[in-house]
Amino acid sequence: MPNDKHGSSPQTTNGNPENPYIPMWLLAELTYACPVQCPYCSNPLALSASRKNELSTQEWITVLRQARKLGAVQLGFSGGEPLVRTDLEELITEARSLGFYCNLITSSIGLTSEKIAIFKQAGLGHIQISFQGSNRESNKLFGGTDSFEHKVAMTKEVIRQDLALGLNFVLHRHNLHQVGEFLAMAESVGAEFVELANCQYYGWALHNREHLLPSQEQLVEAERVTNEFRDQHQGKMEVFFVAPDYYDNRPKKCSNGWGTTFITVTPEGDVLPCQSAKVIPDLEFPNVRDYDLKTIWQTSKLFTGFRGTDWMIEPCKSCPEKEIDLGGCRCQAFLLTGNALNADPVCDLSPFHHKVTEATEAAQSAPEVVESKALLFRNTANAKTLSADQ
């Protein structure tokens, strides 16, 4: 369920002046196969229809060992849909014995109560289940699967088996008004952690942006409902509301700083500093089949290229705020300005800031009704059509 760029987490260093950073987080994208077809998926538009180049169990175990040696502690099994892999139990067992805290990030399609028990036994700590809508119809409309009842059942089952549970609801203009309904549903099943994450515009979401970006008014209302709910349920449920950065005038520090905290490994073994880095075309992505993670983390051009602030050009280079946001997101800079070295155009000091405001202005008057036909759903058939178009 990849549309939740981790905004911030404590930065940890190892005291080594050459490269003081520890990759605390490993995101293992086990497969791009996914039964859901979210039109806001941040997976690459060029989805491979074939799974034959996916890393094997043994290759993943090697990756886990190398990451753990570098000091990684949090491990997210993600995708695509990680439950599609038949070796998940084996990978969890290995990861737990290495000392990882294991998180499973899933749509819950393919999950059963038996599997929950098996994964818990293997050492899984936490399951995050994503919902595409707050009721049966909208979940089906935006996920392309009729899975709402199953998701609710699995949510209850995770709680019953006493595993840590988080619910994730990706927000966009056609479901922002459902925030209240979703929170009520989460409460009724006893969820303790809920993430309301506005989708961010990479991958499929950028392609569908014109249909997904909410108006300011919608956002304000959704935040109001969320705050009201929080006040009424203090201490019982933690609710995180991640606003879309398009309405800010300063960008978010991406992935807690490029190459400082996160490592993503794609299904075929490419190593990325953030989930969306593949959108930047002139980068070379080292693969775990060719190099070990330590070499990639410490010395690859990809990881060192945008680490810190030395790479910056104006206006970031001489900006007094550069240590705060590190110039924002490189992917967004590339996608909206054509040059990954530019300031993230969310910043109002960027000469390309109008690229963002044009989109938000258009969103004020865009129709409220759901035109699902207009959305391009994430599946391999659409991926093929897209690549043929290009």
Place this chain on the structure above:
Amino acid sequence: MTDFDIETTAFKLNPQYQFQWEEAQQCHVLLYPEGLIKMSVSAAEIIQRCQQTATLDGLINELNQAFPDAEGLAEDVREFLQDAQRQAWIVAAND
């Protein structure tokens, strides 16, 4: 499950948390969904002993024996555990 009287009820580390030594960071950490807390040396001494069922008095006794020179230890331990309870690092042992 976090709603118990720490003075009278036995408790233990929250089973959803993972406590361990981190070589790369040279400290103990407490891991939980998508996050981590670095433990000070004294915090680690206490949490380590919560991996089995523990009581406040029992812990204070044990720590007094291990660190006979520590001043104000009982109060520090009590305060730390009250805080740990609020943050759900420890839970009542019987559930």
